[in-house]
Amino acid sequence: MNRYKLTVEYIGSKFSGWSKFEYSSKNIDPNILLQRNFPIKPSVEFVLTQAINNLLNKNVQVFGSSRTDSGVNALANVAHVDLDLTTINIRSTSQLVLAINNKIKKFYIENEDKIKQKNQIQPLSVHQAELVSEDFHAKLSAKSRKYIYNVHLVVATKVISPIFINTSMNSWEISHTNILDFDKMKVNF
Numbered sequence: 001m002n003r004y005k006l007t008v009e010y011i012g013s014k015f016s017g018w019s020k021f022e023y024s025s026k027n028i029d030p031n032i033l034l035q036r037n038f039p040i041k042p043s044v045e046f047v048l049t050q051a052i053n054n055l056l057n058k059n060v061q062v063f064g065s066s067r068t069d070s071g072v073n074a075l076a077n078v079a080h081v082d083l084d085l086t087t088i089n090i091r092s093t094s095q096l097v098l099a100i101n102n103k104i105k106k107f108y109i110e111n112e113d114k115i116k117q118k119n120q121i122q123p124l125s126v127h128q129a130e131l132v133s134e135d136f137h138a139k140l141s142a143k144s145r146k147y148i149y150n151v152h153l154v155v156a157t158k159v160i161s162p163i164f165i166n167t168s169m170n171s172w173e174i175s176h177t178n179i180l181d182f183d184k185m186k187v188n189f
Contacts, residue, residue: 003136004096006062006079007128008048012072014123016041019067041070044077047124051103052081056088065138066145076127080138093129100126 049062065078083096090096104124 001082001084003080003082003132003134004093005128005130005132005136005138006048006081006100006126007076007130008044008074008079008124008126009076010044010074010125011121011123012068012070012074014041015044015047015070017068017070017072018044018064018077044068044074044124045079047104047107048079048100048126050107051100052083054106055099055103056083063138065142078138078142080132080136082134093131096129097126100129 045062045064049060052060052062060081060083062079062081068074068077085091085096088099090099101122104126105122108122
C-alpha cells in the first residue's frame with residue numbers, strides 16, 4: 001500500500017463543494033445520487049472517490065487539503081489517497097493520472113442525464129499524481145495556500161462585456177454603484 005498525492009483542478013459551479021459532508025448535513029446518502037436524479041450537485045470528493053473506487057474495484061478514502069465551498073474553482077487542490085496498485089496494471093504515476101481521469105470521464109458519461117452536464121467539458125481532472133511518504137497528509141502537510149479573487153467592475157450600460165462572459169465562471173460582477181474598500185480588502189491578505 002502506497003500513499004499518492006493527487007493534484008486536481010475543478011470548476012466549482014458544477015459541485016456542491018469539496019467534501020462529502022455536504023450530503024450528510026442534508027441527510028442524503030451520496031450513493032443515492034447514482035440511483036436517481038441528483039437532488040443536489042455532487043461533491044468533488046464524491047466524484048473523485050467514485051472514480052478511484054471504480055478503478056480499483058474497492059472502496060478507498062480520499063483526503064483533501066481544504067474544503068472548498070460550492071462554486072469555488074480550484075487550479076491545484078491537493079488530495080491524498082492510499083492505494084495498492086499491484087492488483088491492477090498501473091506501473092507509473094502518469095498511468096495513474098490517465099486511469100483516474102478515464103474513470104471520472106466514465107462517471108460523467110454514465111450519469112450525464114442525472115447531473116445535466118451533457119456536451120460540457122469535464123469539470124474535474126487530476127493533473128498530477130506523486131508517490132509520497134506515508135506520513136504525508138494533504139491538509140496537515142500543506143506549506144501554503146493561495147486564493148485568487150476576480151472582481152469584474154462594470155458600468156451600468158446595455159453593453160455586454162465579452163471579457164466578462166469568458167470569465168464569468170471565475171468572477172463576481174459588481175456595478176459601479178457599489179463602492180469597494182480596497183484598503184480593507186488588503187488587510188485580509
